Amino acid sequence: MLPANRLPVLAAAALGLMVAAIAVVAYVAPIDADQGLSQKIFYFHVPVALTAYAAFGWGAWKALRHLWRREPGADLESYVAIHLGVIFGVMTLLTGSIWAKISWGRWWVWSSDQLVLFLVLFLFYAAYFMLRFSVDPGPRRANLSAVYALFGVALIPVSFLAIRLSNDIIHPVVFKSSGPDMSGTMFFAFCLSWAAMLVLAATLYHVELAGKRLDQRLKELREVLVT
Amino acid sequence: MTAAEKYVAAAYLVVFVVVLAYVLIIATKLARLEREVAELTELAQARVERQPERKAVAIG
Numbered sequence: 527m528l529p530a531n532r533l534p535v536l537a538a539a540a541l542g543l544m545v546a547a548i549a550v551v552a553y554v555a556p557i558d559a560d561q562g563l564s565q566k567i568f569y570f571h572v573p574v575a576l577t578a579y580a581a582f583g584w585g586a587w588k589a590l591r592h593l594w595r596r597e598p599g600a601d602l603e604s605y606v607a608i609h610l611g612v613i614f615g616v617m618t619l620l621t622g623s624i625w626a627k628i629s630w631g632r633w634w635v636w637s638s639d640q641l642v643l644f645l646v647l648f649l650f651y652a653a654y655f656m657l658r659f660s661v662d663p664g665p666r667r668a669n670l671s672a673v674y675a676l677f678g679v680a681l682i683p684v685s686f687l688a689i690r691l692s693n694d695i696i697h698p699v700v701f702k703s704s705g706p707d708m709s710g711t712m713f714f715a716f717c718l719s720w721a722a723m724l725v726l727a728a729t730l731y732h733v734e735l736a737g738k739r740l741d742q743r744l745k746e747l748r749e750v751l752v753t
Numbered sequence: 754m755t756a757a758e759k760y761v762a763a764a765y766l767v768v769f770v771v772v773l774a775y776v777l778i779i780a781t782k783l784a785r786l787e788r789e790v791a792e793l794t795e796l797a798q799a800r801v802e803r804q805p806e807r808k809a810v811a812i813g
Contacts, residue, residue: 548765563757567764574768617771621764628760730775737782744789751796 533732540729543722547715555715564628571621572700573720575644577727578618579682581611582651584731586679589672601668602742604675606735608654610727615648643685650678 551569558565585607592600622641623633635641657674661667700706706713754762 563755564760566761570765570768613771613775617768620767620771624760624764624767628757726772730772730779733779737779737786740786741782744786744793747793748789748796751793751800 533729533736536725536729536732540722540726543718543725547719547722550715550718555712556709558712561629564625567621567625567628568700569715569719570723571618571625572716573723574614574621575618576720577723578611578614579686580724581607581614581727581731582647582675582682583679585611586675589675592668592672593676599739601672602738603735604672605658606731606738608651608675609734610731612648612651612655613730614723614727615644615651618644619648639688640685643681643688647678647681647685650681654678 547569551566555566555569557563585604588597588600588604588607591597592604622644626635626641627633654671654674658667658671661670700708706716708716
């Protein structure tokens with residue numbers, strides 16, 4: 527749990543990194559020789575997608591902690607992480623669609639395994655909420671949600687590796703076994719954007735978690751006062 | 754403004770709008786929590802006022 531006085535520091539770091547990332551992408555990163563200006567969508571689209579994977583992974587880790595150690599609060603942390611992962615998933619799909627339109631002339635390409643697998647992953651985690659809210663609050667709901675979150679994490683490496691295994695000719699592969707296929711400045715801009723996204727996600731995670739914990743405590747207090 | 758510029762701006766705007774919408778939802782939830790805290794404070798005060806005053810008694 528993050529101390530309350532650290533949250534403004536995290537939020538300020540997110541803002542600073544985001545402003546720096548936008549400035550570097552706009553003024554320092556060179557324009558791609560092949561795709562032109564539209565390639566600059568890459569600096570937000572890919573970090574957003576990787577952050578969504580990280581959030582789902584964190585949610586699965588917390589689900590494992592809940593099932594394995596019965597860690598108090600791990601169920602709530604898992605839920606908040608998956609919620610954030612779905613939000614970043616929405617951003618990934620929207621920014622990807624915009625990039626697809628300018629690059630391929632279509633908003634969506636069903637023949638691309640990378641796109642379809644990400645959509646499957648997104649829908650799988652969107653269904654997590656249907657499962658969670660169809661069960662009454664309590665240990666049963668926490669256990670079912672944790673098992674579901676753990677199943678979903680198996681889709682992350684599948685989604686990530688699909689493009690490399692299926693010889694997808696539509697979706698570009700930037701990170702190869704030989705290293706990133708871009709200049710040093712482009713890679714720096716990408717890393718900065720990814721750091722900004724991760725810190726932004728961490729900030730939103732802690733804000734939402736603090737709100738949910740407060741909500742829980744207020745419910746407990748109400749029960750004490752009303753009885 | 755070229756087509757590429759429009760699409761790049763739209764992609765960045767999407768991220769901004771989604772994050773802003775998320776912050777707005779969190780702000781709404783915080784406002785609800787604030788109302789609940791005020792309500793519970795009133796409830797606690799009313800409960801304290803209802804309790805009969807205790808008188809000091811000599812022991813021993």
